[in-house]
Amino acid sequence: xxxxxxxxxxxxxxxTPQRMAIYNAVVKLNNHPTxxxxxxxxxxxxxxxxxxxxYKVLNVLVENGLLRKVKSEKDIMRYDxxxxxxxxxxxxxxxxxxDYEDMQLDTLVKDYFNRKKIKGFKIQEVKLQITGNFTT
Amino acid sequence: xxxxxxxxxxxxxxxTPQRMAIYNAVVKLNNHPTxxxxxxxxxxxxxxxxxxxxYKVLNVLVENGLLRKVKSEKDIMRYDxxxxxxxxxxxxxxxxxxDYEDMQLDTLVKDYFNRKKIKGFKIQEVKLQITGNFTT
DNA sequence: ATGCCTAAAGATAATCATTATCTTTTGAGA
DNA sequence: TCTCAAAAGATAATGATTATCTTTAGGCAT
Ligand SMILES: [Mn+2]
Ligand SMILES: [Mn+2]
Ligand SMILES: [Zn+2]
Ligand SMILES: [Zn+2]
Numbered sequence: 333x334x335x336x337x338x339x340x341x342x343x344x345x346x347x348t349p350q351r352m353a354i355y356n357a358v359v360k361l362n363n364h365p366t367x368x369x370x371x372x373x374x375x376x377x378x379x380x381x382x383x384x385x386x387y388k389v390l391n392v393l394v395e396n397g398l399l400r401k402v403k404s405e406k407d408i409m410r411y412d413x414x415x416x417x418x419x420x421x422x423x424x425x426x427x428x429x430x431d432y433e434d435m436q437l438d439t440l441v442k443d444y445f446n447r448k449k450i451k452g453f454k455i456q457e458v459k460l461q462i463t464g465n466f467t468t
Numbered sequence: 469x470x471x472x473x474x475x476x477x478x479x480x481x482x483x484t485p486q487r488m489a490i491y492n493a494v495v496k497l498n499n500h501p502t503x504x505x506x507x508x509x510x511x512x513x514x515x516x517x518x519x520x521x522x523y524k525v526l527n528v529l530v531e532n533g534l535l536r537k538v539k540s541e542k543d544i545m546r547y548d549x550x551x552x553x554x555x556x557x558x559x560x561x562x563x564x565x566x567d568y569e570d571m572q573l574d575t576l577v578k579d580y581f582n583r584k585k586i587k588g589f590k591i592q593e594v595k596l597q598i599t600g601n602f603t604t
Numbered sequence: 605a606t607g608c609c610t611a612a613a614g615a616t617a618a619t620c621a622t623t624a625t626c627t628t629t630t631g632a633g634a
Numbered sequence: 635t636c637t638c639a640a641a642a643g644a645t646a647a648t649g650a651t652t653a654t655c656t657t658t659a660g661g662c663a664t
Contacts, residue, residue, distance in 0.1 A: 346639095350641085368621095382644070384623080384624090387623075392641095407620090408621070409621085440576065448570075452602060452603050452604035455598055456601065458598050459596070460597075462589075462591055463594075465590045482610095482612065482659090482661075484659080484660070518614045520614070520615075520616085520651090521612080523650090523652075524612080528612095543622080543649090544650070545651085
């Protein structure tokens with residue numbers, strides 16, 4: 333469990349309170365917060381944070397592999413601290429997005445495409461977009 | 469092969485030259501054009517078309533099940549005239565998006581999730597987002 | 605065919621998430 | 635501590651999309 337500070341240093345990025353707060357907010361909020369969610373969360377300990385800074389920091393963290401972007405139905409970007417390969421469950425009634433990891437499924441899909449090639453296309457990654465309803 | 473006119477009438481929508489041109493442009497352009505692509509295409513026979521009208525018509529056609537939206541990497545909506553269940557191949561180098569139909573795969577996935585349920589989630593649809601490189 | 609009425613098109617402004625620009629501050633090495 | 639590029643803050647700009655308002659025109663009744 334490597335710390336944010338170390339991750340930033342590894343990439344040659346300066347360790348700033350804002351970067352730590354923003355990264356930690358995405359981790360803590362969990363489940364793909366929007367920029368607005370993140371700003372609200374940080375405002376508690378950082379009432380003066382600039383929204384432009386949040387956007388900038390998020391882009392830096394994405395470019396350096398600390399976070400990833402998740403696109404949602406609506407035209408609003410969301411962020412994900414889960415960097416391992418995984419799929420997403422999308423609620424078709426709300427904005428809820430949950431992570432879904434399934435190595436058995438990944439094996440199944442990988443085996444399938446090893447046997448059945450798509451002509452004219454070299455597959456790099458297959459992600460499932462699973463839509464439906466949460467019952468909990 | 470039911471015509472656009474008939475599809476519009478079925479839905480109680482007025483048949484207008486703009487609606488036909490826009491729908492046909494999406495069909496003809498093929499592979500998920502942007503609004504800009506569509507406007508450019510229509511401008512040839514319809515030099516005076518209003519961009520606002522194109523947005524409005526596209527939304528109407530999506531709401532009435534004649535077209536669907538496809539979200540791309542960039543913050544630009546794209547449109548699809550292919551209404552049957554299918555997956556997408558995304559190029560990780562360009563904006564290219566191709567359709568991918570595979571009933572064998574669909575059966576495999578459906579069978580898998582019939583056996584292995586996701587707890588707390590009722591699946592409605594599973595779409596694969598396949599990223600990689602086109603070799604043609 | 606003509607007129608009527610509402611839905612749709614056109615024109616234009618507004619919205620809003622995101623990016624860009626500029627100034628001020630600050631992390632980190634010397 | 636000093637220095638300086640990098641990062642934060644403040645603010646304006648961008649650009650896709652939507653909203654509002656006026657004008658036009660499909661489609662039905664006469
Ligand atoms: Mn946008
Ligand atoms: Mn947008
Ligand atoms: Zn995720
Ligand atoms: Zn498609």
